[in-house]
Amino acid sequence: MTEQKVRWGVLATGGIAAAFTAELVDLPDAEVVAVASRTEASAKAFAERFGIERAYGDWDALANDADIDVVYVATPHAAHRTAAGLCLEAGRNVLVEKAFTLNSREATELVALAADRGSFLMEAMWMYCNPLVRRLKALVDDGAVGEVRTVQADFGLAGPFPPSHRLRDPAQGGGALLDLGVYPVSFAHLLLGEPTDIKASAVLSPEGADLQTAALFSWDSGALAALHCSIVGGTGTSASVTGSLGRIDIPDGFFHPDRFVLHRDGRDPEEFVLDPADGPRNTLRHEASEVMRAVRAGETESPWVPLEGTLAVMRTLDAVRERIGVRYPQEG
DSSP: OOSSOEEEEEEOOSHHHHHHHHHHTTOTTEEEEEEEOSSHHHHHHHHHHHTOSEEESSHHHHHTOTTOSEEEEOSOGGGHHHHHHHHHHTTOEEEEOSSOSSSHHHHHHHHHHHHHHTOOEEEOOHHHHOHHHHHHHHHHHTTTTOSEEEEEEEEEOOOOOOTTSTTTOGGGTOSHIIIIIHHHHHHHHHHHOSOSEEEEEEEEOTTSOEEEEEEEEEOTTSOEEEEEEESSSOOOOOEEEEESSEEEEEOSOTTSOSEEEEEETTSOOEEEEOOGGGOOTTOOHHHHHHHHHHHHTTOSSOSSSOHHHHHHHHHHHHHHHHHHTOOOGGGO
């Protein structure tokens, strides 16, 4: 695959599926050829909305559609293992929304299945594909702030969300951690790798979902990360990276920033701003383009969102859940 359009299938018809599909239909090298939902009516309505040729009322039909190059899985977390597994079994390349799965066991199974089939697999961690986040990562790696000492990040929504909402339903992987906390955790992983020690505390709902969670990670280097997520309070979604020689501040929307400020000892602050050609800040096109680049190149994973990094994040999320006492019904 080199010059022709990359043909996408979309599995699920919710809000994030619609947002991603809207980006795909505007990309000249992408074509959305099919969509699937649990009901044919939902699939047909989605297909009509975006001008998609085929609408399936079951996941198997989409997975076995040989005209599809990549399937985008946008179901709730609890269904990722099943949905992505069907597609990988059928030989499809797959992009899976984050959090990648409910737990590291499921994630390991998907990675092994992709390797067995020789298929491309990636977590839809669009933050890692954001041009400014990549610039920040490069600056830190190049020693712009010296040795990293601390990372701070938060992501909270005000709500309130009723118990039946997917963000509070344990059967759907509900709670702040998997839906929102995956961003602060992934941000810390991007800069420091997998932590060596994890402490966490949370406030749980009556049904057992975490309403807000705070975590403290540490590394053998002496670095620390203080992270927070919530579905009961809207936070500033800010982040900072402090090192021995300076600091980088992302004032808001750290997972899709439009600017950040580098403070270096003895120098004036330097502001880095998103290039208008790369915007808007909430675009998902960089993630889509990276998937298509990798698939065309015959790669089975992206260097920007490596599978071992995704597995490490899932191990960390498991450890946080163990410490706060969250377990999903599917886990027994």
